[in-house]
Amino acid sequence: MNTAKQYLSMDKQPQLWRGDFASYLELILEHKQFARSAHALLYDAILDKGIALSADDEPPVYGAFRDEIFGIDDPIAQLMSALHAGAEGLDIRRRIILLMGPPGSAKSTIATRMKRLLEEYTQTPKGAVYAIADCPMHEDPLHLLPQSARKQLHQDTGILVEGELCPVCRYRLEQAEGAWSSISTIPVEQIVFSEQRKVGIAAFAPSDPNSQDISDLVGGVDIVALQQYGVESHPLAWRFDGTLNIANRGIAELIELLKSKAELQFSLLTLAQERQIKAPRFELISADEVLLAHTNEEEYRRFVSDQKNEALQSRTYIIKVPYNLKWSAEEQIYSKMMGNRLDTHIAPWTLKAAAGWALLSRYEKLEKYSPELKLKLYDGQFEGEFRPAHLREVKELSPRDGMFGVSPRQVVNALSQAIAASPHNCLTPTDALKALRESLDHHTGAESKEKRDQLLGAVGAIRAEYDRYAKQTVSRAFIAAFESSAQDILIRYLDSAEASMREDKLRDPITGEWVDPDEKLMRSLEDLIGVSEGSKKSFREELLVRVGAMARHGKEFRWDSHPRLKEAIEQRLFADLQGTIRTTLSSKVPDEEQRRKLDSVKRRLQEQDGYCPHCASAMLDYVGYLLEKGN
Incomplete structure (x- = not known):
């Protein structure tokens, strides 16, 4: 067991580099990767956790998501493809990446995991990020270089410098006091991204339309500083603490973006296309960040049906994130969600039974392939005459599989109630199926008789699978x-x-x-x-x-x-x-x-x-x- 001293030492912060701009420039010339963009930084942070290539035409499995997100390797691969293109400087970096799918399909989990990865990666030597010291937007020190030096740097090293100094840093440079009297002596510091400390990572969520305004995104007037500097347009009288300011150099998570006010959505247009922020009373402010939004399908359909949104639509890159469709992966989801918080034994096949029931609600009806057959094909169980080619046909015939159905949250709610009601401190498959059947009275989406009958039928189908398993298990014993x-x-x-x-x-x-x-x-x-x-x-x-x-x-x-x-x-x-x-x-x-x-x-x-x-x-x-x- 660790001692108290060892526990306390675990909270020590890493030793961060600090120097002047001249020293930083020497560092960059030796280690060009430190001059990478936000997309490249995030892409490298994910790759740093490893990648396993899959057989045949299956997407690769990324170590960064392997133990956190299950069964949606295709959307993850599409996301990585977009980040890779952005890292290479292609035009996709000028898009809002929008994860679209049903509630509970891991959209916010993907965003949260990416934010945590950036926090971890920027604490490592290979993930180091440097910024002008005390800049409210933690901006790239290379913005200090004049255009002639930038051009020569690009010719010599391939490093492309884009963007201009923020209003605060420009004001300090124009005042030319102390260390700022020469760009070579301007202080530069290594930074570690932290959502809690508002460095490089920020999240924006819609709230009351009557109280939310543009300041949530781009900052606002500092009332105390305004008394000193007199005008709202003074750089030091403005709080550059909006979501888009904080997320510079990193990632901005835009939660349920399409539920926010239209004027707030349109404020993202300039940032997406021009990579600049427009704050009231200020010129355009350079920003380099990954814009990652997520929304549900219903909101998205309303969004695309409104012609007024065409400009924002053209600046959005859609990645569909359906519910997981693989039986074994769904079981892993419930195992993770249930965790070890409950001192209850969960019998074998219990989570598998719950997972199978949820999956049967997510498959489109096909004449050739029953939902029960799809359940096994998606899970790679190719029995008898069925082969991977049949699964490919299933995917072609039912492209909306996973875009509807029962959410994992609803299943875990039912299982949690069954555990709480169990007098034996043990949850069995029959307990789980009974709880799922009873949960239909509280299940959103089961109001119609047709849907209710489908979910009841799914209980019967999974019980039949469990009956076979139970008899085989007992027979083996x-x-x-x-x-x-x-x-x-x-x-x-x-x-x-x-x-x-x-x-x-x-x-x-x-x-x-x-x-x-x-x-x-x-x-x-x-x-x-x-x-x-x-x-x-x-x-x-x-x-x-x-x-x-x-x-x-x-x-x-x-x-x-x-x-x-x-x-x-x-x-x-x-x-x-x-x-x-x-x-x-x-x-x-x-x-x-x-x-x-x-x-x-x-x-x-x-x-x-x-x-x-x-x-x-x-x-x-x-x-x-x-x-x-x-x-």
């Missing part, structure tokens, strides 16, 4: 006591498959007679895992190759060595053992042998599958109920 039977099925299958490939017979181990391969056994197992008649030969060949490869390395091929065949054997054994399992689970007063089996199964569920005593018992009771019903 029981099968542990019947491993010899599982291995016997495997040997019979492999013997028949090998003889079938050779178009030969095999000797019956009991009678000693030469008999045909047991095609009925092989097809019964292959059908269970979706191996079609046409693909059975390739499946058997692949299996026998693996058996041979393991044998060459001195390894035994067992019944559970091949995931798909293991699943088939489990299902076959479960069918054979259903009577035994049903009797064991449904017995009101189990005998000693049945109690031993139940205790063994519960122990296996807890030790190997992550169940607690309560949810292990609940799982067995539920599967017993299913078997009694004949499901």
